[in-house]
Amino acid sequence: MSDRTRIPRRQALMALGALAAGAAAGRFGVTDAHAQSAPTFGQNESVQDAMKRLFGGKTIKDGSAVIKLDIPLIAENGSVVPVAVSVDSPMTTSSYVKYIYIVADKNRIPVVTRVTLAPEAGKASVGANIRLGETGEVRAIVEQSDGTLLQVARDVKVTVGGCGG
């Protein structure tokens, strides 16, 4: 079953003026003008700098016992690479996955996404299609509700060739 909703395009929204912008500000705490000047979550940086920026010097343990990172060994192109991360977690208010990060080491913008979860998600299981600039490691980093950091990583080869490029 698929469901869809069309809402007015951005131009129409903007025509509603301050109300729309205000609504956005109220819910997410940032106005349109602010969005453009606020420090962005994604930065043009090395993966080492990205890891430092996100996690400081905190210890990140090996998460292979609880994290499943689904990503192809060979990506047909770097434009659309499907990634799925699931974490073995009870997702109760006393023990749940707070954040799942996806980081691509060789990307110019290594931080791909951070998913914030509530226990009402039921499971810690998320997916996204990501861009990969070139062959390299992709990491899934998990922060538990008790602050524990866990990571798994996989090497993904981006392929080329043939008449399709």
Added chain:
Amino acid sequence: MLVAGCAGTSLDAPDYRGIPKWTSRATPEARGDFRTSADGTRVAVRYPGWITRDFDRYPTYAYGDERIDPPVQRVTMPAGVAGDAQKGRALFLSRSKGPCIGCHLVPGDDVWPAGNAGPDQSTIGDRKLPDQYLYQVIWDARAYFPKTMMPPWGTVGVLSPEEVVHIVAYLQTLKGPVAPEKDRERNPVTRPKPAGFGDNLDPTNNPAVVLADDGEALWSARGPSGKACADCHEGGAARAMRGVATRYPKFLKAYERVMSVEDFLEVHAPETTGRTMASQSADNLDMTMYVKRASNGLPVSVDVTSPEARAALARGKVTFYRKVGERNHSCADCHTRETAAGKFLGGRVLADVTAGLTRHFPTWRTDRAEVWDMRKRFQWCMTPLGMNMLAADSIEYAELELYLTAFDNGKPVSVPGIRH
């Protein structure tokens, strides 16, 4: 006489008489046109980002183009050039040349991704072949192998004499034993085949499904003549168009030519609704997807028995087997079981024409974030082949498409597709 997936089936001899001249109605960048730049050079008018080089020297698929392959050059390896194996290796891997690794595996962790459309060269040095022989094979392999699919690199000027000398020196260093593979993806023989992009009809997986919905608005909206498609084709597109696409491409007497759905919309839309639907326009692609998906699940059933169909198939088959372009390739050089279908060309698996390659077109191209119909896919192939493309709605492409579609007969339509 049926053409039903047998590569060896004989067809009528091709007859090129009486084929009408077709004036393209495609969008300006889709016509294969040229313009003259300020300094007098001919520059191709192409889609954004496509190369604009003029490949006029080389044969094209145009029915009037009688040129044959560049003649075979038999050459002697120049004396006085010291072969540098390191330079040769760099050339072998360079994507601005072949790259040679596109077809030939050689040792090295940095060899990614090598193909196996051609023989593995990892121990060619053990064969102690004369330098002159290797030089000639790289320069123009047709001197020894008349039916080869290897491009005549020297004859067409992709490699200079010095460069070939370096490559020969490199090849002569490749001796066994070959180190065991650390990585099963490196060798195309053990590399896993691509998994594809999942369910092409899932709108949360395939953006083209979302774009195809735009066809609905086009179908119902009144065109400049005051009429909508829906006015004549009653009951909604899903009912009115059900099964229609399974019969295309087909010969249409009114236009004296074979037409795909895309070609037909170009003439039909203006004649009825007054709306322009140029080949490669968004409207044409959206409407084509919208019409074709009304046949999803139904078997392709193009006419292969009428005299007109048989004549077109004969010409389409000649096109399929015709060597063209700077690379001197035919479609058949890559896309039949007898040649390289099922093998890797670089990182891509070459498709087998007998499997049926058309029933998922138009398709989403994930790497381009665009919808491509069959004609754009043909035009794209022209680029690495080093050949000037024809207009998207040309009769040559339509008849080649018919030849390909005959192999889809009996198999279910599934539009839009999703591919790399």
Added chain:
Amino acid sequence: MSDIGKVRLRIPSTIKPGDVVQVRSLVIHPMERIERDAQGKIIQKTYNYINKVTVTYLGKTIAVFDTTQSVSENPFFSFTFKATDPGQLKVEFLDTTGGRYEGTADIKFS
């Protein structure tokens, strides 16, 4: 491009109370990538890309994706929710130019 902001959601056709349900979502969006000039320097401009995806169920936020230009064009996201009561599931996409797009699904039990 008039298709920007079109959203599609997929949920299973049968949902029982207590099920943990997977949702697939897609939004048409260019996710503009960084451009560089002939010298390789980054062109400074506002790049239009989705930077936040918020999932709410019965009015409560259950998942938020903070996203960057390293997410694919026409981005796909999947996530889960625990179906406790019938009601609305909403996925809202925000982009850097102030664009706001949403898709909703009426969760019913069967």
